[in-house]
Structures are given as C-alpha cells and as structure tokens.
Amino acid sequence: xxSCCALCGQNGKRVICDGCSRxxxxxxxxxxxxxxxxxxRFDGDNQALCGNCLKQARAFDATIVACDYAAPADQLVLALxxxxxxxxxxxxAQMLCEASRIGVHPGQQPDLPDILTAVPxxxxxxxxxxFNQALEIxxxxxxxxxxxxxxxLLLRQRDxxxxxLAPDLEQRRRNLRQAFVVPPAAMAQIRGRHIGVVDDVMTxxxxxxxxxxxxxxxxxSRITNFVFARTP
Numbered sequence: 001x002x003s004c005c006a007l008c009g010q011n012g013k014r015v016i017c018d019g020c021s022r023x024x025x026x027x028x029x030x031x032x033x034x035x036x037x038x039x040x041r042f043d044g045d046n047q048a049l050c051g052n053c054l055k056q057a058r059a060f061d062a063t064i065v066a067c068d069y070a071a072p073a074d075q076l077v078l079a080l081x082x083x084x085x086x087x088x089x090x091x092x093a094q095m096l097c098e099a100s101r102i103g104v105h106p107g108q109q110p111d112l113p114d115i116l117t118a119v120p121x122x123x124x125x126x127x128x129x130x131f132n133q134a135l136e137i138x139x140x141x142x143x144x145x146x147x148x149x150x151x152x153l154l155l156r157q158r159d160x161x162x163x164x165l166a167p168d169l170e171q172r173r174r175n176l177r178q179a180f181v182v183p184p185a186a187m188a189q190i191r192g193r194h195i196g197v198v199d200d201v202m203t204x205x206x207x208x209x210x211x212x213x214x215x216x217x218x219x220x221s222r223i224t225n226f227v228f229a230r231t232p
Contacts, residue, residue, distance in 0.1 A: 113196030191219030
C-alpha cells in the first residue's frame, strides 16, 4: 500500500524512508554491553561496561538498542505509544533486528534468546491504551529473528506509577517492588533458558532490572533486553 515517511512525509513504501533511516539511524556509537548506555570511547572491546554497570549489579546480562531516545526517535515512540500509530512497531522491530547483528562476524550467528517476551502492562493500563506497545514491537521482532514469542511469560500484578514520576532511584525501585510475577503455567518455560525481553524505551533500566530479577528467581540462565530507544 502507498505510504509516507513518518518523519519527512515523503511518499514511499516504508514507514521510515531510506533517507531518514540513513540520516537519523545509521550511527552505531559504542555502548555498554549490559545497559546499552553510550560509552565515551571505544577501544575495540564490544564487552565493555559503563561506570554505572560496574558500580551496581544488574539482573540482566545484555541490552540491544536501535537508537537513543532523542529527536526525532522520541517523537516516533510517542506516536506509537500515545498516538496509536501501530505501523511504526514493525519499523522499530526491523531496526532492532539489524542492531542485534552489530559486531557479529560474517558466518557467525548472534547469541539470540531461546524465547522472546514483552514488558507487560497492568490490566488497567492496557484497558486505557488498548494495546501494549512493547508487545506490538515484539511480535514482528520474533518473526524477524525466528524466535517464539510468549507474551504471558510474566504478568504485572499491580498498576505501578509511571517511572517518570519517581524522582530518584530508590523511589523507582520501591515503585516496582513485587510488580511482576510469573504465572504457574509459564514457570517451566523459563528455567535454564535464555530469555529476551522487549520494550520501547529504557531510561534508568529499573523496570527491566526488576523484571529480570523475577526471571532469575525462576531459573532463567541469561536475559537480553531488546529496546528500541535508550535515554542517554
């Protein structure tokens, strides 16, 4: 179907045209392998950690991101999340798929999870919004990576405040305490497996850390986050 670029409005076949993709999303800055924050320099070690990850333990092992949460990517995220422009989700998934192959030598396979899941919304938030933006990204990403998607691997058992309203790290952690649970039917799918967790934006990483802690308690061997945009 005819379309137009979500950024420049040019007619074409893709939601984000090739020109905008090259201009805004082709840069691949060095990033911390665990939380994907930008690193000030790169010495060729794609296993480098940032200062924050060296100082505080993270329950997840790695994070793959497509871009920084900055203009114009931030407007695309808002258009998906609050504007209901669901056609953007497959474009985000395509960029995440490409990002997962960065640093992989020709002929080698990336270290992909066994299964994918998405950061769950509470029942109240899902009813208000009508969809889970993380799950909308996870569906096409699972197809692109050839992975199974288990969208009920975790449940959000209470409606937490938006993390943006928690001013400091301790309040963010308190807000997420016991927020996630694994339903009994999903427990056998977690133990000993590499789990991929999909989200739209990562800011401090506390939501993904809390979610990973829940997966660890149920025996997950490795956890990799797939996040479209990382707040610098």
